[in-house]
Amino acid sequence: MDVRMSSGVSVADDEWPRFREHSTLDAAVREAVRELQISSEMAYMCALGAITTACHGRIDLEMPPGYQTPTSLMLLTIADSGERKTATQDYFFSRIHELDNSARRADESAANDYRIKLQIWHTKKRQLEREYNKFTSKDKTIAQIALTTLEEHLKSEPKLERSGAFLYEDTTPQALVQMLDSHNPYGCLLTSEANSIFNGKALGELDKLNTLWDGGTVNIGRITRGNINLEGARLTLSIMAQPSVISRFMAKRGEEARGTGFLARFLVAKPRSMAGNRISKTNQKQEKIRHQQFNNKIENCIQSSTKTNRQVLRFSEPAVDFWHKCEEQLEEEMRENGLHQFSKDHASKLLENASRLSANLHAFERDRDEDIEIELATLEFCWKFARICSKHFLKHLAGEPQLVTDTESLVQHLIKNFPLRVYRQESYDSNQNQSVSMPEQPPPYLENGERYTFSLSDIKQKGPSKLRGIAGNDRLEAALSLLTKLGHLKRERNRYTFKETILLKSEPEMKNGEAITIKSLPLFKEQEYWRPKRQTGLLDNSGYYFIKSNR
Numbered sequence: 001m002d003v004r005m006s007s008g009v010s011v012a013d014d015e016w017p018r019f020r021e022h023s024t025l026d027a028a029v030r031e032a033v034r035e036l037q038i039s040s041e042m043a044y045m046c047a048l049g050a051i052t053t054a055c056h057g058r059i060d061l062e063m064p065p066g067y068q069t070p071t072s073l074m075l076l077t078i079a080d081s082g083e084r085k086t087a088t089q090d091y092f093f094s095r096i097h098e099l100d101n102s103a104r105r106a107d108e109s110a111a112n113d114y115r116i117k118l119q120i121w122h123t124k125k126r127q128l129e130r131e132y133n134k135f136t137s138k139d140k141t142i143a144q145i146a147l148t149t150l151e152e153h154l155k156s157e158p159k160l161e162r163s164g165a166f167l168y169e170d171t172t173p174q175a176l177v178q179m180l181d182s183h184n185p186y187g188c189l190l191t192s193e194a195n196s197i198f199n200g201k202a203l204g205e206l207d208k209l210n211t212l213w214d215g216g217t218v219n220i221g222r223i224t225r226g227n228i229n230l231e232g233a234r235l236t237l238s239i240m241a242q243p244s245v246i247s248r249f250m251a252k253r254g255e256e257a258r259g260t261g262f263l264a265r266f267l268v269a270k271p272r273s274m275a276g277n278r279i280s281k282t283n284q285k286q287e288k289i290r291h292q293q294f295n296n297k298i299e300n301c302i303q304s305s306t307k308t309n310r311q312v313l314r315f316s317e318p319a320v321d322f323w324h325k326c327e328e329q330l331e332e333e334m335r336e337n338g339l340h341q342f343s344k345d346h347a348s349k350l351l352e353n354a355s356r357l358s359a360n361l362h363a364f365e366r367d368r369d370e371d372i373e374i375e376l377a378t379l380e381f382c383w384k385f386a387r388i389c390s391k392h393f394l395k396h397l398a399g400e401p402q403l404v405t406d407t408e409s410l411v412q413h414l415i416k417n418f419p420l421r422v423y424r425q426e427s428y429d430s431n432q433n434q435s436v437s438m439p440e441q442p443p444p445y446l447e448n449g450e451r452y453t454f455s456l457s458d459i460k461q462k463g464p465s466k467l468r469g470i471a472g473n474d475r476l477e478a479a480l481s482l483l484t485k486l487g488h489l490k491r492e493r494n495r496y497t498f499k500e501t502i503l504l505k506s507e508p509e510m511k512n513g514e515a516i517t518i519k520s521l522p523l524f525k526e527q528e529y530w531r532p533k534r535q536t537g538l539l540d541n542s543g544y545y546f547i548k549s550n551r
Contacts, residue, residue, distance in 0.1 A: 049238025057186030057305035095295035103164030446546035449500025
């Protein structure tokens, strides 16, 4: 099943979608792309991070099954140095930075007032303690009055007001929880160069970040200052990092991050490179009207978050129908041989991410706060956007499943046993055991793949070390099964025949390059099924797959 946009564009299309014309989001993105000369996908990722930061504190979302969910997101943009990550983030987060800086200045003033009030309070406390101690042994009545006065004073100890700051860059999860508890509970972890996060301690306790994404309660026990029970907080991650940083993190912590479900919660984009393709601009002082409009809406959303309880949004009826179709598609893709057979953790979060995105976008773009229904077009845009992010997740963050690694090792071992590779047009007499009455040969652009016949004991004795012995038996069987489903392996009694091209006379159960990719084999789309003609001019009933050559 292929869920399509209302415009008829398939979600399989690699082109990043654009939100509707005349929307504040699309206008600001187009202006940023033009003025900063950045890719539209990087602009959208950053803009959506700003929108989510502004809206996740004022809304929750009712999902079609009936439960409520937060709308906070984890957004990761992977881009090399020179792609103007910082400039893009400054463009879309400028008003957010202003509001956060204003809150921090107010915090400094409040902290000074607090210190003065606390000093006065301590002075009076010492005075009341002296009075109580003075009359304890002399006049019990006066001592009791002094004690009551002291008790009342102790209850009036000044408290530092909750801070309004909500932006964080380099911090640990535990410190982040503490700041969300004492600061604005609706925060954003923001950075355009996430080296310190991915290489530091900020991801040392991934479970806390997972709980915040889920909207759960985070508990931290502290000896000196009491326990923290952070409930109802919202945290959005809008981070950018260079590919080398992500690669190092995946090598060191990738398995852990994937196992805990942390990575599965991310929407990931690796925008196309713009460095080296920009043109010189003479007028750099154009008034950024769309930027101002975007900022004004951001500020309105943030200010609304502090005035009212969170509003619950829901989908319109057409959007609910579309949502269920997307859910069915994901279920199908998580089955055996499906696109997400090896990434069920990621697929299980994908529709919720798209739904959260649509809720934030609706809250940002709507004209009236009373409009609580998310329309179909908004969900369609967010679904397609999330689907393309999913492709980037699988390519740049998911890592290769063990089954694919084992199969790749087995294929490389088998290829080493091929005869000297000389691509040639072999006759069907010698290679395919066809009748001599079929003289037609494949066209020149089709090349016949090599083949190799072996027994199971050959692999167990001389094959890849991890696939040998009792310990590797299950992994070997799984690799052989995958090659069979791809159509490159056929078993006849106790012998196996392996071929570079597909051995079947029909399409294989799985296609290389779709759900999974074995790099040492030609992709399914790089092969062509060809049938020879009989001398009568009719197509023969049997045909074969060939590699399409570039020659």
